[in-house]
Amino acid sequence: MSDSPTHIPVLAREVLEALDPQLGETYADCTAGLGGHAAMIARRIGPEGTIVLNDLDRGNLKIAKRLVQNSLRPDGPESSNVHPYHLNFADLPRKLKESGIEIDMMLADLGFASPQVDDPERGLSFRFSGPLDMRLDQSSVITAEELVNTLPADELVRILRDFGEEKHARRIVSKLVAEREVVPITTTDRLAEIVCSAVPGPRKSINPATKTFQALRIAVNDELGSLDSFLRVIGIALAKQARGETTWLKGGTRIAIIAFHSLEDRPVKRAMSAWARDGLVQPCTTKPIMASDAEIAENPRSRSAKMRVCRVIGGNAGA
Numbered sequence: 234m235s236d237s238p239t240h241i242p243v244l245a246r247e248v249l250e251a252l253d254p255q256l257g258e259t260y261a262d263c264t265a266g267l268g269g270h271a272a273m274i275a276r277r278i279g280p281e282g283t284i285v286l287n288d289l290d291r292g293n294l295k296i297a298k299r300l301v302q303n304s305l306r307p308d309g310p311e312s313s314n315v316h317p318y319h320l321n322f323a324d325l326p327r328k329l330k331e332s333g334i335e336i337d338m339m340l341a342d343l344g345f346a347s348p349q350v351d352d353p354e355r356g357l358s359f360r361f362s363g364p365l366d367m368r369l370d371q372s373s374v375i376t377a378e379e380l381v382n383t384l385p386a387d388e389l390v391r392i393l394r395d396f397g398e399e400k401h402a403r404r405i406v407s408k409l410v411a412e413r414e415v416v417p418i419t420t421t422d423r424l425a426e427i428v429c430s431a432v433p434g435p436r437k438s439i440n441p442a443t444k445t446f447q448a449l450r451i452a453v454n455d456e457l458g459s460l461d462s463f464l465r466v467i468g469i470a471l472a473k474q475a476r477g478e479t480t481w482l483k484g485g486t487r488i489a490i491i492a493f494h495s496l497e498d499r500p501v502k503r504a505m506s507a508w509a510r511d512g513l514v515q516p517c518t519t520k521p522i523m524a525s526d527a528e529i530a531e532n533p534r535s536r537s538a539k540m541r542v543c544r545v546i547g548g549n550a551g552a
């Protein structure tokens with residue numbers, strides 16, 4: 234990663250509109266990344282506000298903390314109102330509860346930040362030659378190299394189908410298994426080369442390795458499992474707050490989740506609909522919020538972003 238990594242926060246204006254930050258409020262950024270969204274919100278809630286920053290990536294968390302400190306108190310001493318946590322977002326609610334923090338708004342901007350993908354050492358992209366790593370949390374144990382070289386073929390096929398929606402999964406995996414028996418597959422470029430040689434037909438504009446890389450990244454980081462747990466713990470807290478119990482969210486808390494592909498958006502949509510049906514939240518939009526043409530022109534990654542927002546009802550604060 235370079236000294237001054239950049240990541241353009243997606244749907245920036247729409248996030249501000251949806252979360253509607255007020256002076257002195259408390260914000261939890263479940264996926265702080267490089268702090269782009271959090272810094273914008275810090276400027277709205279001011280020095281009396283509180284910001285929880287959470288990320289699996291320690292490097293990102295450090296950068297986000299610095300940026301948010303500057304935004305909360307541009308000229309002042311370091312604020313004690315910034316709370317950085319290096320946790321899976323599924324574990325953040327437990328931490329908030331333990332710390333007695335009640336939030337007014339939260340955002341989960343799923344996936345990865347641009348500098349993570351652009352760092353060859355992270356092994357997240359077939360565009361660069363690097364180790365087959367793909368861990369967002371570099372203190373975790375399992376890498377893509379381990380999955381590719383040790384999983385049974387059927388398991389690899391399942392990963393490519395379920396997490397990459399790759400229709401050539403069987404063909405790709407047969408090739409991988411034959412190759413790994415000769416020499417272990419340890420780099421991104423070798424993996425990409427094997428996948429490309431296994432996929433039939435003329436090349437379209439999209440690289441044939443795209444789906445395999447997405448699938449392995451999701452598997453290495455258990456991205457869908459974490460999202461499911463996260464949605465489940467939010468549901469539990471919503472039910473508690475509706476019964477009048479004190480928890481980490483309250484009546485009026487705004488919840489926004491940005492997904493980048495249908496495997497993420499589907500469970501978010503399903504969970505928010507279920508919470509609304511149970512009278513726990515009020516959906517703020519019927520359709521997901523998407524990037525404008527102008528934003529897509531400036532930041533092509535925003536093309537696939539879908540944000541869903543709801544507001545907690547019931548409880549003391551009222552909705």
Ligand SMILES: C[S@@+](CC[C@H](N)C(=O)[O-])C[C@H]1O[C@@H](n2cnc3c(N)ncnc32)[C@H](O)[C@@H]1O
Nearest residue numbers: 242264266267268269270288289321322342345
């Ligand atoms: C799209 S970026 C967030 C960018 C951020 N909103 C900004 O404006 O800079 C997603 C971040 O989520 C982190 N992340 C992904 N899965 C996570 C998880 N399960 N728990 C915590 N952080 C996660 C990644 O490490 C990455 O930094």
